[in-house]
Amino acid sequence: MSQFLEFTVLGLILGSVYAISATGLVVTYTTSGVFNFAHGAVGMIAAYGYWELVTHHVPGALAMVLVVLVAAPVFGVFIEWLLMRRLLGDTGERPVMVTLGLLAILIGLALVLFGENRGDTLSPLVNGTIRILGVGVTAQDLVIAGSAAAIAAALRVLFHSFRLGVALRAVVDDPELLATAGASPVAMSRTGWVLGSVLAALAGVLLAQQQQTSLDTYTLALLVVSGFAAAVFGRLRSVPLTYAGGLVLGLAVVYFGSYAQPHLGTLGPDLSAALPMIFLFAALIALPSVRLRAVGRLSTLRPPRVATGWESLIAAGAFCLVALACSMTLTGTVAGGTSSFGVILDHTMAYGIVGLSLVLLVGYAGQVSLCQFAFMGIGAFLMGKVAGGGSLLGLLLAAVVCAALGALIALPTVRLRGLYFTLATFAFADAAYTGIFPDTRVLGQGLNVGQIVLPGLSFGSNRAVFLLLAAAFVLTALLVLAIRRSLLGRRLVALQDSPAAYATVGLNAAFTKVAVFAIAAGLAGLAGALYGTAAGTVGTSDFDIFTGVVFVLFVVVWSVRTVSGAFLAALSFAVLTHVWTNGVGLFAGAGIVLVGWTPNGILGIGPLARLVPERWIGRRHRATGDAGSLVGVVDGREGEIRAAG
Amino acid sequence: MSGQRLPAAPPITVDGVRAGYGRIEVLHGIDLQVPAGSIFALLGPNGAGKSTLLKVIGGHVRATAGEVHLGDLPVGGRSVEHLARLGLCTVPEGRGVFPNLTVRENLRIWTYSARIPLGEVEERTYTAFHRLADRRQQAAGTLSGGEQQMLALSRALVSDPSVLLVDELSMGLAPLVVAELYEMVGELAARGMTVLLVEQFVTTALAVATRAAIMTNGRITAEGSPSEMAEAALSAYLAS
Incomplete structure (x- = not known):
């Protein structure tokens, strides 16, 4: 019994940690309609700021005030002005991308300024130990538990009993209507971001103090990730439910780790780390869709002109000639290793195929997936394990099994729209990365994938492997463009424009969504298998969830709706990861700021738009009722319907 | 004038206003005089530009040419919330309520321009619309269409x-x-305010209006008393 009590107290404290970060997420979402993936990163920067002040002999309490009540509000005002104002009310993919970009830029900044691991710990704000129900609890833990409860209670009162709190909720519903009532939507949005930043900073410093390990950029930035499940439990709206969700999750993790995991022994991978994400996935599937409403209004883009069959073939031919020329510089055998240039070329092709899967999924279908790198990892695993590694069967199975797995994941999640779908893919990616890949029977630190052998063809040389990857990229690009020109492609655009209209003409939206997700998963699996065979050995770190997220940003920055965008994203990503690792996040983050201004990415900017086959001709439109403009799909062709009045 | 409220029931003067969305011009030079203290009905078929003109007067859409005055106050360049605090009240098309907030919370938002405490706001609203009193804790989005309009009009x-x-x-x-x-x-107009109604249902609007105008294709095509406009409206609708 005493052991149960001990686990319960520990679970409640862990739950308070989840709750304190999750309530901040809910506050930002409630007041801005944006799910802030960078919430933890803001906390991480605050923790580093606090550490800097304390090491310069500023008293802890004063440092806390300076970071939480001075620096954090200024930061909130700044990001609202720079990034968020143009996104107010937008339910498209841009808000998610912009906050992911902010996550990348803050992590990149921290890596440059502080390194990956500071090697220091933050001393707690308060010291000492207190016994509760016979269990020893540190004063710092009590501060966290008390803060979590106090914040939840204070926010509940603010949002329901004060005019400011009600207006903060109202601005997400209808900013224009709020203005007609005499309140400034911009001021409300700014206040929301200030409040969110203050809570992020408070959580960051408190949790960094509670962590007994040294200050670690990634750990701190992603600490909030475990709170996602609690936030979804509160439907991203209710602070009390989020707090309760945090406590339940904390208890579940501690009970599972203490009672269930020991009995599983070596039968399965250690699921304790992945439990919050499994909870998130379960919560997204279990909660009625009516409770998972997205806030804000629809915004849409005019789709790009799609290259014709002939244009695609000419571009593919030209690409093959360039690839052939590049391959001439490659020498040596796979076993003997390859040059940095060779690695960059191989990675460009493999990442390029993942980029193409994102064009299909995000660009054409409007489904933002963050788990393509997880499918890559599974593809590499199959390539390494099937028939002793490096076989044609392994290559085929990588694509087929990933497609099947994609369909399996998509089936229960297709009813989720927008952000919630993205969160489900994030949960899967994180569970795979933290719970499955590290197992030595899966990827561990390194899995020998083996040299690929195809019937009648030898791929012993670096040149041959690159040409194989380049051929796979070209064929995938032609496939993706062919899909876009096909009936399925037109259906994807129609479905993205108006799911309701899509259903009313008798088309099955669920089938289309599952099909496209499965195809994209299969392509990512294929890319993983090819990546593995080119690298020889792959480990968990090759399919890092954060790297996967940053790659999505690269594709969006260049243009997620064009094949050219996927290629340039893969090329720049491969080059930067080899030349300046810390700069990868900074580039993605800086680029994503652009997306706030030019939704079509770099390839959508003025003269550049005319250089690519699938050029952008449109600009952002917002459906606003009368005299607005609507983008419609008429008989498979994109047309614009305007109603002025 | 920036901090002062508008005088009671000022005239609305629309002088050569052109406006639109992007490159599409919807209003092609509108001249209109809404007399002080009148109930003015703006009639016309779908797509005539009535709502756009209302948005220009309310500060939601900027005029590309011309000017709108509320009494002596020029509307151009002022934010919507500023105009609201000066005494301009807009009941927008659709349901002008916050659907995810309760009735009471919607009323709390109205206090930004009402300048009276929430208790008095509730009392006035529930006295005029008894049905809303029973629904005060209900989300506005779950009210009937009529109840939502009552809340908006409150x-x-x-x-x-x-x-x-x-x-x-x-x-x-x-x-x-x-x-x-x-x-x-x-009843509201009788308290001393200038009312501009945009309406498609001619008889409904003309029954309450003291003056009216017809709009077609972004232009004012007729203006006069309600009885004069009844026939003009019919031909405007038939012509569209």
């Missing part, structure tokens, strides 16, 4: 505006509810 009731702009109040509502709402518009 803004004018509690903020004592100088100018009231109402866009398609009757849209999608049963005739009895529409009659009740327009009765309230008449």
Whole structure:
């Protein structure tokens, strides 16, 4: 019994940690309609700021005030002005991308300024130990538990009993209507971001103090990730439910780790780390869709002109000639290793195929997936394990099994729209990365994938492997463009424009969504298998969830709706990861700021738009009722319907 | 004038206003004089530009040429929230309520321009619309269409505006509810405010209006007394 009590107290404290970060997420979402993936990163920067002040002999309490009540509000005002104002009310993919970009830029900044691991710990704000129900609890833990409860209670009162709190909720519903009532939507949005930043900073410093390990950029930035499940439990709206969700999750993790995991022994991978994400996935599937409403209004883009069959073939031919020329510089055998240039070329092709899967999924279908790198990892695993590694069967199975797995994941999640779908893919990616890949029977630190052998063809040389990857990229690009020109492609655009209209003409939206997700998963699996065979050995770190997220940003920055965008994203990503690792996040983050201004990415900017086959001709439109403009799909062709009045 | 409220029931002067969306011009030089203290009905078929003109007057859409004055106050360059605090009340097209907030919370938002405490806002609203009193803790989005319009119109009731702009109040509502709402518009006007109604249902609007104009294709094509406009409206609708 005493052991149960001990686990319960520990679970409640862990739950308070989840709750304190999750309530901040809910506050930002409630007041801005944006799910802030960078919430933890803001906390991480605050923790580093606090550490800097304390090491310069500023008293802890004063440092806390300076970071939480001075620096954090200024930061909130700044990001609202720079990034968020143009996104107010937008339910498209841009808000998610912009906050992911902010996550990348803050992590990149921290890596440059502080390194990956500071090697220091933050001393707690308060010291000492207190016994509760016979269990020893540190004063710092009590501060966290008390803060979590106090914040939840204070926010509940603010949002329901004060005019400011009600207006903060109202601005997400209808900013224009709020203005007609005499309140400034911009001021409300700014206040929301200030409040969110203050809570992020408070959580960051408190949790960094509670962590007994040294200050670690990634750990701190992603600490909030475990709170996602609690936030979804509160439907991203209710602070009390989020707090309760945090406590339940904390208890579940501690009970599972203490009672269930020991009995599983070596039968399965250690699921304790992945439990919050499994909870998130379960919560997204279990909660009625009516409770998972997205806030804000629809915004849409005019789709790009799609290259014709002939244009695609000419571009593919030209690409093959360039690839052939590049391959001439490659020498040596796979076993003997390859040059940095060779690695960059191989990675460009493999990442390029993942980029193409994102064009299909995000660009054409409007489904933002963050788990393509997880499918890559599974593809590499199959390539390494099937028939002793490096076989044609392994290559085929990588694509087929990933497609099947994609369909399996998509089936229960297709009813989720927008952000919630993205969160489900994030949960899967994180569970795979933290719970499955590290197992030595899966990827561990390194899995020998083996040299690929195809019937009648030898791929012993670096040149041959690159040409194989380049051929796979070209064929995938032609496939993706062919899909876009096909009936399925037109259906994807129609479905993205108006799911309701899509259903009313008798088309099955669920089938289309599952099909496209499965195809994209299969392509990512294929890319993983090819990546593995080119690298020889792959480990968990090759399919890092954060790297996967940053790659999505690269594709969006260049243009997620064009094949050219996927290629340039893969090329720049491969080059930067080899030349300046810390700069990868900074580039993605800086680029994503652009997306706030030019939704079509770099390839959508003025003269550049005319250089690519699938050029952008449109600009952002917002459906606003009368005299607005609507983008419609008429008989498979994109047309614009305007109603002025 | 920046901090002062508008005088009671000022005239609305629209002088050569052109406006549109992007490169599409919707209003092609509108001249209109809404007399002080009148109930002015702006009629016309779909797509005539009525709502756009209302948005220009309310500060939502900027005029590319011309100017709008509320009394002596030029509208151009002022934010919507500033105009609201000066005494301009807009009941927008559709349901001008926050669907995820309760009735009471919506009323709390109205206090930004009402300048009276929430208790008084509630008392005035529930006295005029008894049905809302029973629904005070209900999310506005779950109310019937008529109840939502009552809640939207309550803004004018509690903020004592100088100018009231109402866009398609009757849209999608049963005739009895529409009659009740327009009765309230008449009562509001009697308190001393200038009312500009945009409406497609001619008889409904003309029954309460003291003056009216017809708009077609972004231009004012006729203006006069309600009885004069009844026939002009019919031909405008048939022509469209």
